[in-house]
Amino acid sequence: MIELKAVRKDYSSEVTIGPVDLQIPKGGVTALVGPNGAGKSTLLTIIGRLMGADAGSIEIAGYDVATTKSKDLAKIVSILRQENHFVTRLTVRQLVAFGRFPYTKGRLNKFDEEIITRSIKFFELEDLQDRYLDQLSGGQRQRAYVAMVLCQDTDYVLLDEPLNNLDMKHSVQMMQHLRRVADELGRTVVIVLHDINFAGHYADRICAVKDGQVVEFGTSAELFQPETLTRVFNTPVACVDGPNGPLAVYY
Amino acid sequence: MPDQETIHGDVSTFGAKERGLPRSLARKVLTPSLTPHPDTLLDPSHPLETPIHDGRGTVAFISRTKRRRYWILVGVLSALALISAAGILAWGNPMEFGTAGFWRIAERRAIALLVILIVVVCQAMATVSFQTVTNNRIITPSIMGFESLYVALQTSVIYFMGAAGLIAIEGPTKFALMVVLMVGFSLALYGWLLSGKFANLQVMLLVGIVLGGGLGSISTFMQRLLTPSDFDILSAKLFGSVSNADPSYFPLAIPLCIAAAGALFIRSRRLNVVALGRDVTGNLGLDHRREVMITLFFVSILMAVSTALIGPMTFLGFLTATLAYQFAGTHDHRYVFPVAVLTGFVILGGAYFVLKNIFYAEGAVSIVIEAVGGIAFLAVILRKGRL
Numbered sequence: 001m002i003e004l005k006a007v008r009k010d011y012s013s014e015v016t017i018g019p020v021d022l023q024i025p026k027g028g029v030t031a032l033v034g035p036n037g038a039g040k041s042t043l044l045t046i047i048g049r050l051m052g053a054d055a056g057s058i059e060i061a062g063y064d065v066a067t068t069k070s071k072d073l074a075k076i077v078s079i080l081r082q083e084n085h086f087v088t089r090l091t092v093r094q095l096v097a098f099g100r101f102p103y104t105k106g107r108l109n110k111f112d113e114e115i116i117t118r119s120i121k122f123f124e125l126e127d128l129q130d131r132y133l134d135q136l137s138g139g140q141r142q143r144a145y146v147a148m149v150l151c152q153d154t155d156y157v158l159l160d161e162p163l164n165n166l167d168m169k170h171s172v173q174m175m176q177h178l179r180r181v182a183d184e185l186g187r188t189v190v191i192v193l194h195d196i197n198f199a200g201h202y203a204d205r206i207c208a209v210k211d212g213q214v215v216e217f218g219t220s221a222e223l224f225q226p227e228t229l230t231r232v233f234n235t236p237v238a239c240v241d242g243p244n245g246p247l248a249v250y251y
Numbered sequence: 252m253p254d255q256e257t258i259h260g261d262v263s264t265f266g267a268k269e270r271g272l273p274r275s276l277a278r279k280v281l282t283p284s285l286t287p288h289p290d291t292l293l294d295p296s297h298p299l300e301t302p303i304h305d306g307r308g309t310v311a312f313i314s315r316t317k318r319r320r321y322w323i324l325v326g327v328l329s330a331l332a333l334i335s336a337a338g339i340l341a342w343g344n345p346m347e348f349g350t351a352g353f354w355r356i357a358e359r360r361a362i363a364l365l366v367i368l369i370v371v372v373c374q375a376m377a378t379v380s381f382q383t384v385t386n387n388r389i390i391t392p393s394i395m396g397f398e399s400l401y402v403a404l405q406t407s408v409i410y411f412m413g414a415a416g417l418i419a420i421e422g423p424t425k426f427a428l429m430v431v432l433m434v435g436f437s438l439a440l441y442g443w444l445l446s447g448k449f450a451n452l453q454v455m456l457l458v459g460i461v462l463g464g465g466l467g468s469i470s471t472f473m474q475r476l477l478t479p480s481d482f483d484i485l486s487a488k489l490f491g492s493v494s495n496a497d498p499s500y501f502p503l504a505i506p507l508c509i510a511a512a513g514a515l516f517i518r519s520r521r522l523n524v525v526a527l528g529r530d531v532t533g534n535l536g537l538d539h540r541r542e543v544m545i546t547l548f549f550v551s552i553l554m555a556v557s558t559a560l561i562g563p564m565t566f567l568g569f570l571t572a573t574l575a576y577q578f579a580g581t582h583d584h585r586y587v588f589p590v591a592v593l594t595g596f597v598i599l600g601g602a603y604f605v606l607k608n609i610f611y612a613e614g615a616v617s618i619v620i621e622a623v624g625g626i627a628f629l630a631v632i633l634r635k636g637r638l
Contacts, residue, residue, distance in 0.1 A: 050533045074536030085386050085528035090582040094311075098524060101535045106520030130314070149534070 001026050002047060002156065002190065007056035009042060009212075017042050017212035019056060026061075026155070028204035029182045029189045033196055035233055039212040040192045041082070041160050047190070048079030048158045060156055074102035077156040078149040082164055092136070092144045093129040096120055099151030119151040123177060139170035146174070150181060157181065159191045163198065171195075175202040196233070196248045200224055208232040224248065311583035321586060324578055328593035335600035339364055342608050366496040366561060367603060369508050371571070371595035373557035376512045377550045378568030379575065379584070379591050383526045384543045385452055388576070391569040395456070396463035397554045398563040399470070400436055404429065405488050406470040410477065414484050426500040426559050430507070433555035434548075441547045445540060452543070489562060490617055493603055496560050504556050511552040519584035522546065526582065564617055570624035571595035598624070 001023060008018035017039040024030050032040040045051045047058055049065045058065040060077050068076075078099075096119050100112040108116075120129050123143045133141055142162060149157055159178070163171045179202055182189045193199045199206050200220040208216035208223065210232055216223055223229065224246040229237035237250045312318040340360050346352035381392040409417050440462070444455035474482060515522070525532050525542050532539040557564065575591035602619045 048534065050530055069536075070533070070538060071536035074534065079530070079534050081530040084531060087526050087582050089576070089580060094582065095527075098527065098531070098535060101524055101537075106523065148531075152535070 001059075001061065002188070003059045004047070005057050005059075007043075007046060007053045007058060009039075009046060009051070010054050015212075017046075018053075020212075020214050022207065022214050022217065024188070024190060024205070024207070026188050027182065027186065029178060029191060029202060030205045030207060031199035031203035032190065032192045032207050032209055033194075033199050033232070034209035034215075038209045040209045043209060044079070044158050044160050044190065044192055045081070048077060049073060050079060050081070071102060074152065074154070076154055077158065078152040078154040079158040080145055080149045080160060080162065082160050084145055088132065088134055090133050091130050092125055092133065092147075093120065095133060095144050096125075096129075096147045096151050099148040099153070102152065115153060116151055119147045122150060122180075123147040138165045139167070139174075142166060142170075143174065143177075146177070150185075150187075154187070156188045156190070159189065161192045161194060163193065163195070171198065178202070196229065196237075196250075200248065201245055221246070311581040311586050317580055321580065321590075325589065325593065328578075328590065328597055332593055332596045332600060335597060335604050336364055338604045339367075339600060339607070342604070362496075362498050363493050363603065364600070365501065365505075366493050367599050368596065369504055370493075370557045370561055370564065370567070371599050372512050372592055373508055373553040374564060374568035375571045375575070375591035375595040376515050376588060377553035377557070378572040379587055380515050380522060380546050381550045382572055383522050383584070384546045385456065386526070386528060387456075388573070390456060391565070391572070392550050392554045393563070393565045393568060394463060395437060395459040395554075396440070396466060397433055397437065397551075397558050398565060399463040399466035400433055401429065401558045401563060402489055403466040403470045404432065406473045406485060409481050409485050410473040414481050417484065417488075421497065423499050423503060426497075427503055429559035430503070430552070430555040433558065434551045437551035437554075438548065441544060441551075445544060445547075493561055493599075493616055500560055504560055507552055507556050511549040511556075515546070515549050515553075516585070516588055518546070519588065522584045523582065526584075562617075564620070566621045566624045567595065567599060567617075570598060570620070570628055573628055574598075 003024075004020050004022040006019040006021060008016065008020070010016045020043065032044060034040050042051065046053050047060070047065070049058075049070065052066070060073070063073065063076060065073065093116065097108060097112070097116050099119065100108060100115065104112055120126055123146060125140075125144060125147055128136065128140055128144070133144065136144065142165075146159065146162060149159070162174055162178070166174060175198060178189050178191065181187050182204075191203070193203070200223075203220060206216070206218065206220055206223045207214055208228075215232060216228060224239050226237055226239050229239070229248055229250075233250070235250055237248050239246050239248055241247070312321060340357045341348070341353075344353055344356050346356060378391050382388050382390070405417075408420065412419070440459060441455065444458060445452070474485065477485065521537060521542055524535055524537055525539065525546070527535075529539045532542065571591050571594050574594050575587055578594065579587045579590045581587065598620060599616065602616050602623065606616055606619055
């Protein structure tokens with residue numbers, strides 16, 4: 001379980017995030033949604049200890065994020081940000097192998113190689129594993145980074161807008177993969193999403209963030225109400241029944 | 252959300268996951284209990300079971316050909332380095348080979364060789380590490396104000412104390428003082444700019460460049476006011492030159508160089524991670540700022556040693572690092588570092604040899620390196636189309 005207690009981050013007197021109290025249960029996919037600048041990514045970054053909170057406490061699986069050693073946390077929680085500096089002369093397999101760093105400090109044994117191979121297979125990157133990162137398309141590179149995070153073998157996986165810059169096909173593929181990460185491997189996936197319909201279809205729970213506050217938290221069915229979504233996104237939203245569940249229409 | 256039973260039952264898809272796996276594997280993965288405790292993270296009491304392995308591993312090179320190419324390259328570079336070293340020692344030696352006189356002359360020339368080796372190790376290791384932690388392949392540590400500080404120090408000595416003063420303070424004390432001042436300067440800069448609330452590598456680089464420019468202007472101003480004869484002595488000091496080095500610096504320069512370069516080499520695997528950027532480094536459990544500070548500390552020692560030993564050598568590190576990335580064909584620092592050092596030795600040693608024996612102008616090595624280096628660099632860029 002990820003538990004946030006009165007977490008606050010101050011940017012200026014007008015822009016603050018929190019205080020946020022939130023409990024994300026173990027297992028399944030939880031989507032963070034909300035308008036631009038609501039603080040979804042910041043919240044995720046704070047949970048993933050890449051940014052410190054100004055007040056409050058965060059516990060992941062019982063470990064306090066502020067006091068647990070970063071190298072130990074790296075075995076419990078992994079986080080992938082949106083923009084990643086990519087190194088030239090680095091192949092997909094070498095990138096994925098970095099996921100083992102918290103365990104091996106760069107000295108891979110056969111056991112690690114096995115996990116690397118499986119991560120690569122899981123994201124269907126076998127044919128690309130010897131390609132350099134700068135020879136890949138945006139979607140492939142994104143997949144390689146997510147495979148690295150998977151290879152880190154953590155119970156909690158935090159992803160900041162992994163669908164960014166992906167087309168329809170690749171977005172759907174990515175979400176299907178993440179669904180399998182949660183269902184088959186039993187990981188807890190927390191993901192920042194922009195498209196409410198993706199969140200509604202693939203996530204078990206949706207957490208709506210607005211103006212630095214968590215305003216709604218519940219299952220997709222609970223949140224797919226026109227009034228709720230209209231309030232969260234500041235724009236008129238209608239809900240209709242689609243072939244695969246409810247759809248939010250806001251065009 | 253799937254129930255826990257499904258999760259427990261499904262280990263076959265991803266045997267890596269610890270649930271339901273034999274305890275023997277728990278050493279490498281986080282233990283699965285719902286209420287974990289830090290002790291379980293590093294449980295050392297269980298030997299690793301031999302896993303199924305599909306026969307391929309993750310190596311620094313993507314194919315055998317690339318690996319072979321790398322070792323051939325190391326061989327060729329080593330041979331070239333040996334040739335230039337032998338050339339420097341033996342070419343144009345007036346005594347007959349094998350006589351006592353020959354060896355006496357060779358011994359004196361060996362000093363130049365040692366200087367070249369120290370400078371190359373310093374510049375190559377420092378530049379590669381610096382470019383990694385700054386995630387930038389265009390800049391070099393030279394622009395962080397090291398060379399401007401060196402020029403400013405030399406100029407102020409001759410400005411305030413005259414040529415006699417410059418000669419009076421020559422010796423290991425001056426070398427130590429130079430190194431301490433330059434390391435202190437850069438640490439103050441890094442410490443100040445990287446530990447504040449708005450810690451930012453880009454700002455640090457910009458401030459470094461601005462400070463370097465400012466120091467350069469002050470030096471130029473003081474140089475204007477020098478007498479022509481003082482200026483002449485000074486300008487000889489300000490060209491990076493192997494003959495500037497004094498063997499009495501060695502007892503200090505060599506240990507510093509070995510210690511700092513060794514430390515960077517040992518940290519290769521961490522540097523590989525740092526190269527992935529701040530967020531990924533943090534995710535993998537390394538403190539990015541700490542790693543950057545430690546690396547910059549060793550970089551500043553290396554740059555200070557090199558600059559205090561022979562003077563400014565702006566382009567050497569840059570050229571060496573750029574060519575080393577092209578040659579090595581891997582991101583792994585354990586392989587890039589040796590290639591960088593060898594490449595640097597071939598460049599500096601070769602330039603020194605050619606200038607000394609063909610143009611009789613051994614003082615002007617840095618001029619040739621900048622000219623040849625610039626052309627080589629452009630050639631690489633134009634051919635490859637990228638850095």
